[in-house]
Amino acid sequence: MSPNEPAEPIATGVFAVAKQSFGDLFKWKQRVLITNEYGEERTEWQAPEPLPNPFSLFAQLSLRDWVFFIVGWCAWTADAFDFHALSIQTTKLADYYGQSKTNITTAITLTLLLRSVGAAFFGLAGDKFGRKWPMVFNMIVLGVLQIATIYSSTFQQFLAVRSLFGLFMGGVYGNAVAMALENCPVNARGIMSGIMQSGYSAGYVFAACANLGVGGETDTWKIVFWIAAGLSIGVGLVRILFPESKQFREAKAARKAAGDKGGHTTSAFWQETKNMLAKEWKMCLYCILLMTWFNYYSHTSQDSYTTFMLTQKEMENAGASRASILMKVGACAGGTTIGYVSQWFGRRRAIIVSALLSATLIPAWILPEGESALSATGFFIQFFIQGAWGVIPIHLNELSPPAFRSSFPGITYQLGNMISSPSAQIVNAIAEKTFVTLDNGDRVSAYGPVMGVATAIIALGIAVTTAFGPEKRGRKFEQARAAGVVVEPAKDIEEGFYEEKPATERIEKVENKS
Structure with a gap:
């Protein structure tokens, strides 16, 4: 008998789940579904355990767990570096190809559009064949495409290569997150999720540092892309040195012991995939909606921020790069901190509070003048924006069907990316047609007001969507079998x-x- 108080069963149906989820948001204890060894289910209220010392959580991971986590983090960070190598150099690329900044951001749109295709293909490959070789292939091809971007002599070639880049970039997230988090101890998942998500911000920081180091000359964008290519190929080669994930090695050994030499068949895998989609389609749609909001959240607030400082604030490349670096340092700190707190405070509550706090900081984010003020306010708003994001890797993994923890998070994340793909282009298009007058009399593009209004709407959308959505904090999926x-x-x-x-x-x- 459990010492915990029994709870009403988990609701079924969209409106019933939304009503129950919203009500549970205001209860400190969490409604948890328990399944015993006989397959019998019951629902009970469980109080969250007090937050332990983070170093004691780190100590719970074995050496093997740390190796898998670090390689997954490096893959995600290199992926982010590849992407931001373009977004932080929009002005340089516009000068190089003789295009407007809005036209250059078309490449960002195409990249984000095609990421969902790569997520579906490589995510399902990761669930069927393992995390290792799909990731190796992904990372090496990404490096090659970065080099191909450097040798694109026309704007049309540039757009074509970036489209292919998006296709292969989409396969990284699901496999990297699944490999990094699937073997983490339950009570360490929050902080490890935050650190994992901070890899995206770390990739931005490294790209901004590279941009600062090469200077503001037009052709220097190529050097940053060479660095990005080296990082991606390097991570792919390092991944070859380590074994497949524990889940697939144990499943393979079990099949071999049972006399099944062929492994699980392709038809069985696709049949289970079909059954999963038929059963979990509502969860799929919810996660896609949530990730659409979140991808608008990050891309609207950061992809054009360097352009905002260069254009509206009339800063030099070096100052804008330094402010961008400090902004994303705040993002790294926020992702790790809020992810850690979510283990005790709750996934949804952590997301909602972070989103609302980021909305209150918008005026302080866009109104100040000068590098110091913009660096400080950028640090704090990204602390909460990426703080909300820091909960997402483990939140998506816990909402995923256990056998599809590579494909489900990757596909829903990248479909959200696809829907939000025009975000940077929309911001640039509106800003370049709207003007504000500075104290010195200059009329400049209104990047700040456009980003501010959009971010406020998105933050409220995230808070509402999360409040009425499910949460499965503490779900046990370590023993889940392969699809x-x-x-x-x-x-x-x-x-x-x-x-x-x-x-x-x-x-x-x-x-x-x-």
Whole structure:
């Protein structure tokens, strides 16, 4: 018998779930579904454990866990460096190709549009074949495409290469997050999720540092892209040196011990994928909506921020780069801190509070003048923007069907990216047609007001969507089997053992018996 108080069953149906989720937001204890060894389910209220010392959480990870986490983090960071190598150099690229800044951001739109295709392909490959080789292939091809960008002599070639870049970039997130977090101890997931998500901000910081180091000359954008190519290819080569994830190694060993030499079949995998989508389509749509808001949140507030400082604030490249670096240092700190706190405070509450606090900081973010003031306010608003983001990797993993923790987070994340893909282009297009007059009399593009209004709307949208959505904090998925593999009881109950077989093989045996 559990010492915890019984709770009403988890609701079914969109409106019932929304009503229950909103009500649970104001209860300190969490409604948790418990399944015993006989498959019987009950729902109870569980109080969150007090936050332990973060260093004690780090100590719970084994050396193997740390290796997988660090490689996943490096892949995500290199992916972010690749992306931001373009976004922070929009002005240089506009001068190089003789295009407007809005036209250059078309490349960002195309990249984000095609990321969802890559997420679907490589995410499903990661769930079927393992995390290792899809990631290796992804990272090496990304490096090659960065080099191809450097040698794009025309604007049309540039756009074509960046489209291909988006296709392969989309496959990184799901595999990297699954590999980094799937073996973390339950009570360490919050802080590790925050650190994992901060890799995106770290990639921005490294790209901004590279941009600062090469100077403001037009052609220097190529040097940053060379660095990005080296990082991506390097991570891919390092990943070759480490084994497949524990989940797939154990599933393979179990199949071999049971005499299944062929592994789980392709038909079984796709059948389980189809069944998952039929059962979880509402969760899929919810996560896509949530990730659409979140991707608008980050891209609206950061992709044009360097351009905002160069254009509206009339800063030099060096000052704008330094302010961008400090802004994203705040993002790294916020992602780690809020992710850690979410383990105790709750995933949804952490997201909502962070989003609302970021909205209150918008005036302080866009109104100040000078590098020091903009650096400080940028630091604090990104602390909360990326603080909300820091909860997302583990929140998506906990909402995912356990056997699809590579494809589900990656696909929903990148579909949200696809829908929000015009965000930077929209900001630039509106800002370049709207003007403000500075104290010195200059009329400049109104990047600050445009970003401020958009970010306020998005932050409120995130708060509302999260408040009415589900939460499965503390969900146990460490023992989840690979998709396409089921546990089949032995034929003779006296044998007293179970073996793993592909779902299609089990179905065929039942049909033959009939």
